[in-house]
Amino acid sequence: MKKSRVLVSAAALAGSCVIGASLTGFAVLDAEHVNAVDAVAAIQGVVPESLSGLATVSSDSDTAAAATLEGGRVEVPVDPADGLSLGGSVQIGLPFAQQASDAADSQLSGVVAFDNKNGSTTVPLIKADGAVQINTVIENASAPKRYDYPIDVPADASLTQDANGTVAVEADGSPLRVFGEAWAKDANGEAVPTHYEVRGNTLTQVVDFTEHTTFPVVADPTTTGVYSYNCVNSNGSSYFMKPNENLTNCKGSYLQKYINGRMVQSLGLVYHGGAYTNVTWKSGCILALGGAAVALVWFPPAGVTAWVVTSAFAAAGIAGSCKGF
Numbered sequence: 001m002k003k004s005r006v007l008v009s010a011a012a013l014a015g016s017c018v019i020g021a022s023l024t025g026f027a028v029l030d031a032e033h034v035n036a037v038d039a040v041a042a043i044q045g046v047v048p049e050s051l052s053g054l055a056t057v058s059s060d061s062d063t064a065a066a067a068t069l070e071g072g073r074v075e076v077p078v079d080p081a082d083g084l085s086l087g088g089s090v091q092i093g094l095p096f097a098q099q100a101s102d103a104a105d106s107q108l109s110g111v112v113a114f115d116n117k118n119g120s121t122t123v124p125l126i127k128a129d130g131a132v133q134i135n136t137v138i139e140n141a142s143a144p145k146r147y148d149y150p151i152d153v154p155a156d157a158s159l160t161q162d163a164n165g166t167v168a169v170e171a172d173g174s175p176l177r178v179f180g181e182a183w184a185k186d187a188n189g190e191a192v193p194t195h196y197e198v199r200g201n202t203l204t205q206v207v208d209f210t211e212h213t214t215f216p217v218v219a220d221p222t223t224t225g226v227y228s229y230n231c232v233n234s235n236g237s238s239y240f241m242k243p244n245e246n247l248t249n250c251k252g253s254y255l256q257k258y259i260n261g262r263m264v265q266s267l268g269l270v271y272h273g274g275a276y277t278n279v280t281w282k283s284g285c286i287l288a289l290g291g292a293a294v295a296l297v298w299f300p301p302a303g304v305t306a307w308v309v310t311s312a313f314a315a316a317g318i319a320g321s322c323k324g325f
Helices: 031-046 311-315
Strands: 063-069 072-077 084-086 090-092 112-115 120-126 132-138 146-152 157-161 167-171 174-179 194-199 202-207 217-219 227-232 238-240 254-259 262-268 283-289 292-299
Touching: 031 112, 031 120, 031 132, 031 217, 063 120, 072 120, 084 132, 132 202, 157 194, 174 227, 202 217
Parallel strands: none
Antiparallel strands: 063 072, 072 084, 084 090, 090 146, 112 120, 120 132, 132 217, 146 202, 157 167, 167 174, 194 202, 227 238, 227 254, 254 262, 283 292
16 A cells, blocks of 8 residues: 655745755744755755756656656655666665655655655655666764665566676676766765675665764765666676766777667777777767767867767768767
8 A cells, every 4th residue: 555645845845945945934844844855955065966967757646756768767656665666677675665754845846855764865866868866865973874775676687796886787798777886975075985785686885974974974876777888898898887977988899788778789999990999088979860879979189080980970971960978
């Protein structure tokens, strides 16, 4: 049985309430909504970039926020015990879901928070590119240091972790979703020691704050959206690239693109017949044609002509028609 929800709209949160504004005079707000406002204000103060590029979302009686993006629908539930749904293929459970409050609206439209009732708050963010950030706002040193994310994966998939700490939901060598390295920051924007642990199908973020840490702390497992990338090295080894990582970091022989675990493109990375790994590139972008990303365009060091991986585009003279990552 799903819990019912009574959410206060953004308008009710003081009309023109801004992030971090004082709530004096708004006694009508219950503790969960005040907590949601404070948690989002903490994210704004510590990592404001996390609140950019948000998807336009909708809601209903069971779903606090949802967005239909390329590759599937991403949903944040009202009841934390229901977990996050990513494109229908992966379900991510939320920390302390059995004791946390239902989703409460914050001062940002479409952004909700779950009060974990232990000095921490979970704030999931759906990005327009399909990525999902699950922010944990830690209020003080009495809060837990371990945050479990049980992941419901397809029968042929499992969680894997490489030597760099990158965690992937992997099915037969194909990435369904990829989590970047764990990170956490204190109220001054300074890094707080943190790492991931994987046990079975549970991803745990451990945040090693102390009584001397400046609170609040914001920590964040971020998963890729429907798109994932695999960099294949010249020796045949490969690794999954992190969420939002610049694709030019791949110095291998191939860059493979996946949508919901299905490989849709494999690009050979070569330069004038030579190995791509012998060239130092400065930046890159994705060539856009008809609104779709169809080829990689590399911008090499000064003095070397930009070269498009798919030679047909180079021949067409459209190497300059591209958009950044």
